[in-house]
Amino acid sequence: MLVRELTERADPLRLRKDVEFLADRPRSRTRAPEAMRRAEAHVASELAAAGWRTERQPFDVRWQLGATDRQGDRALSFKPRLHRRLTGENLLAELPGADPDRPTVVVGAHLDTVDGSPGADDNASGVAALLEIARLLGGLPQPPPVALMVFDMEELGLIGSRVAARRLRRTRRIAGMVCLESVGYFTSEPGAQKMPAGFGTAFPAVAKEVRAAEHRGDFTLVVHRRSTQDAALMWRQAARATEPSLPAITLRDPRPDGALGALAGLCAPPLMHLSRSDHASFWNAGIPALMLTGTASFRNHRYHQPNDTPDTLDYPRLAAVAVATAATAVAWPARSAG
Incomplete structure (x- = not known):
């Protein structure tokens, strides 16, 4: 079984080293550019060591409605800012020898942080998991059609992933996208897991699961739409088979992919929280996507605070996230959920 093989090869200590390197300081294209370049160099080096070809994809955009990257825990939609001009760079990595005729599965994570936070969970955890996925998939006998992307300027309003989604839609067939967003923090303390206002009414089945577990934050939330329902169930099944076994809760966003779904979120506040990372850029571009998050x-x-540090994360469970994601990317459903 693929999950068992990948679990044997995954290394929590390697994940910890990546997080400790990335999260020793804040990193941002606009506020901390040297730290951002240092982090990018580490990511590119680790991808190359795992056998991946990395392409830098610069972008230059103007008059973008986005967000501020100040400290604070408010959702993107409540921190609006109009950016006059932004220049950044995404990283795209692919394995030599992957079948070009098969649609690509994209696994992505953002590298930047808000001002003043080293961002261990948000989002060095996602980038570290992506690097571990690169090592796991790079060791397979047949390279799968999977692309890895490291996004810039997520904290400014998903700027890098907006550019990436549009570019990918023009240049290749995309089977789907998996977003790794704040995936390293877990707690078994009762009452630690909160829910947004109105969440219980909008998603009663999920709220019931959270209450039944006494609001313990010991699971990964898998946010999907109808187009990625099969992939979400596949991820949950793979997570159950990891060691340690990783609980997962699946949550279906009722909105359709594309512009209509983006507009619908403005009318329903609980839905806006489901679009708080780079998967939303792919949804809005009409590309099936799911988000993994703690x-x-x-x-x-x-x-988003200065104490989001590497010592607070659970690395065995972060390794399980990487394994389940790698296995799902390899076996991504051939057809969208009907």
Whole structure:
């Protein structure tokens, strides 16, 4: 079984080293550019060591409605800012020898942080998991059609992933996208897991699961839409088979992919929280996507703060996230959920 093979090869200590390197300081294209370049160099070096070809994809955009990257735990939609001009760079990595005729599965994570936070959970955890996925998939006998992306300027309003989603849609067939967002913080303390206002009414089945577990934050939330329902269930099944076994809760966003879904979120506040990372850029571009998350500010009180540090993360469980994601990317459903 692929999950068992990948679990044997995954290394929590390697994940910890990546997080400690990345999260020793804040990193941002606009506020901390040297730290951002240092982090990018580490990511590119680790991808190359795992056998991946890395392409730098610079972008230059103007008059973008986005967000401020000041400290604080408010959702992107409540921190609006109009950016006059932004120049950044995404990283795209692919394995030589992957079948070009098969649609690509994209696994992505953002590298930047808010001002003043080293961002261990948000989002060095996601980038570290992505690097571990690169090592796991790079060791397979047949390279799968999977692309890895490291996004710039997520904290400014998903700027880098907006550019990436549009570019990918023009240049290749995309089977789907998996977003790794704040995936390293877990707690078994009762009452630690919070829910947004109105969440219980909008998603009663999920709220019931959280209450039944006494609001413990010991699970990964898998946010999906109808187009990625099969992939979400596949991820949950793979997570159950990891060691340690990783609980997962799946949550279906009822909105359709594309512009209509983006507009619908403005009318329903609980839905806006489901679009708080780079997967939303792919949804808005009409590309099936799902988000893996530890729910960020609804579990981790260090979110966007100076004490979001490497010593607070659970590395065996982070390794399980990487394994389940790698296995899902390889076996991504051939058809969208009907």
